[in-house]
Amino acid sequence: MRDHPRSAELAARAGHSLLAGVPMPWMTRWPGAFPVFFDHASGARLTDVDGREYADLCLGDTGAMTGHALxxxxxxxxxxxxxxxxxxxxxxxxxxxxxxxxxxxxxxxxxxxxxxxxxxxxxxxxxxxxxxxxxxxxxxxxxxxxxxxxxxxxxxxxxxxxxxxxxxxxxxxxxxxxxxxxxxxxxxxxxxxxxxxxxxxxxxxxxxxxxxxxxxxxxxxxxxxxxxxxxxxxxxxxxxxxxxxxxxxxxxxxxxxxxxxxxxxxxxxxxxxxxxxxxxxxxxxxxxxxxxxxxxxxxxxxxxxxxxxxxxxxxxxALRAEDFAVAVPLAERFTDGVAGVIARHGLPWHVQRLGCRAEYWFCPPPRNGAEAAAAVDEELEGFFHLWALNRGILLTPFHNMALFSPHHTAADVDRHTEVFAAAVEELLA
Missing domain, CATH: 3.40.640.10 (Type I PLP-dependent aspartate aminotransferase-like (Major domain))
Known part of the structure; x- marks a missing residue:
């Protein structure tokens, strides 16, 4: 609340007029006591109503896969x-x-x-x-x-x-x-x-x-x-x-x-x-x-x-071959960075990639939906999401998903790897 006073204020007001305090149900899935309210976004950056900027790896859960405000x-x-x-x-x-x-x-x-x-x-x-x-x-x-x-x-x-x-x-x-x-x-x-x-x-x-x-x-x-x-x-x-x-x-x-x-x-x-x-x-x-x-x-x-x-x-x-030629290597870099952290600590986790989309699992790679559902750890996911959010990285609020556009940079990826590594070290301390 100290870092997001305006979001906290809007969340309190929204609770009186919007069901569950949000205009769409799964917005309640964001970690923390209240969702962050966003003000504007462009390319791969998003700024909330308190002026805090994020490297947006969520991209509207693919709705803004092109990048924001083309x-x-x-x-x-x-x-x-x-x-x-x-x-x-x-x-x-x-x-x-x-x-x-x-x-x-x-x-x-x-x-x-x-x-x-x-x-x-x-x-x-x-x-x-x-x-x-x-x-x-x-x-x-x-x-x-x-x-x-x-x-x-x-x-x-x-x-x-x-x-x-x-x-x-x-x-x-x-x-x-x-x-x-x-x-x-x-x-x-x-x-x-x-x-x-x-x-x-x-x-x-x-x-x-x-x-x-x-x-x-x-x-x-x-x-x-x-x-x-x-x-x-x-x-x-x-x-x-x-x-x-x-x-x-x-x-x-x-x-x-x-x-x-x-x-x-x-x-x-x-x-x-x-x-x-x-x-x-x-x-x-x-x-x-x-x-x-x-x-x-x-x-x-x-x-x-x-x-x-x-x-x-x-x-x-957008969404052309030349755009994917930029976005896919960034997802590969993300995958390699997360995999390196997992291997360094000997964790039984896995990171998976499909094109310019990647996400990490707190289990070995599943082969079907039932195995994937059984591996969901909402408390652990919430920890990683909130840790990243508080350090300027916006991930999709479920499944640890990151999506890349041509507007992202290698620095965005490396920042996530740094934040992810710090979260793992905090958990293992």
Missing amino acids: PAVTAAVEERARAGITAMLPSPDAVWVGEELGKRFGLPRWQMAMSATDANRFVLRFARHLTGRPRIAVMDWCYHGTVDETLAVLDGDRVVPRPGALGPQVDVAETTAVVPFNDVDALDRRLAAGDVACLLMEPALTNIGIVLPDEGYLAAVREVTRRHGVLLVIDETHTLCAGPGGCTAAWGLEPDLVVVGKPIGGGIPVAAYGMTAEVADRLLKPMLEAEVDVSGVGGTLTGNALAMAAVRATLST
């Missing part, structure tokens, strides 16, 4: 706002956006959403419509936003609501099949039942910490889903950190549909989902019918001109 996005948003923000008509920018997404991900047809959560909801509807099957499949301890069907985990062989899920509208066992990540045989057995419309998955788990696929696993997933007539949906919202076309392009994946959100608007709320020509052709008829406005797909502000201008400006100037 000049091109600021200019495009201002220009578009002066010319009208939303209408029930497409803008010329939308055409450019669809073409660019097609080049990046290799899928020819695209539609827009306001968030990756919405995009996933729409895609699940499409999958059930196209296959006539009632269930969807997800990975155990996956995360795909606030989609009801995906808030499910395994308890032994039973599908149950994920811990923390509030008021499930239906029993998730009725809507969802859950399989462990990196277990091809379990996936094959479950899909053989013939009731699953699609498998929605991240190519690497991220929201339970980074869990990478085994060698050959994703190719086997593609073979199994095709053999059972199950559509494969890849959610690249977080794994876009692997490159301009996410893991889909970097690893040569062949999904039927792809979802991408958060970073593509440079901070403006927007998402997109793409599909193969075959899937698009099969969806064309319902998209052209009079009832499409009540299909459960869309939304009045979806595809608005402001969002399209932001995506065009973002993808024109």
Whole structure:
């Protein structure tokens, strides 16, 4: 409170008007007695309302993966706002956006959403419509936003609501099949039942910490889903950190549909989902019918001109190969620095990296979501987050995640390594 008096004051006021004192629930996850309130951010730096500056390794949990306040996005948003923000008509920018997404991900047809959560909801509807099957499949301890069907985990062989899920509208066992990540045989057995419309998955788990696929696993997933007539949906919202076309392009994946959100608007709320020509052709008829406005797909502000201008400006100037060529080596440097500290102290910990995203574990590297969830140590995570926060390093408030943009520097990385090493030494003292 001594170092953050203005934040403390705002937090006290917010407790009287905002549920839990914050405008969005997971803002309560920040360590400490109250969240720090932010004033402004640019590039890779963030300044709070008390004037304290941070090297921002959180970047809005990928929402600002491009860096904050991109000049091109600021200019495009201002220009578009002066010319009208939303209408029930497409803008010329939308055409450019669809073409660019097609080049990046290799899928020819695209539609827009306001968030990756919405995009996933729409895609699940499409999958059930196209296959006539009632269930969807997800990975155990996956995360795909606030989609009801995906808030499910395994308890032994039973599908149950994920811990923390509030008021499930239906029993998730009725809507969802859950399989462990990196277990091809379990996936094959479950899909053989013939009731699953699609498998929605991240190519690497991220929201339970980074869990990478085994060698050959994703190719086997593609073979199994095709053999059972199950559509494969890849959610690249977080794994876009692997490159301009996410893991889909970097690893040569062949999904039927792809979802991408958060970073593509440079901070403006927007998402997109793409599909193969075959899937698009099969969806064309319902998209052209009079009832499409009540299909459960869309939304009045979806595809608005402001969002399209932001995506065009973002993808024109950021998230390009040359940007990842700067950001990925910084993540590698972060990984090497943390690994060096862990090795020096002989700790049974691990640091994992995916593209320009990295995070450390207080355990050996897990192979699936259940192993990752079992290793979570909230008290230890909170200690490291608060230690870093008080020393000018902003990490994502769960899973020890750091994300790098072209605006970060080697000095930012080395400062984190120094802070991390001091925290470890304090723990072991």
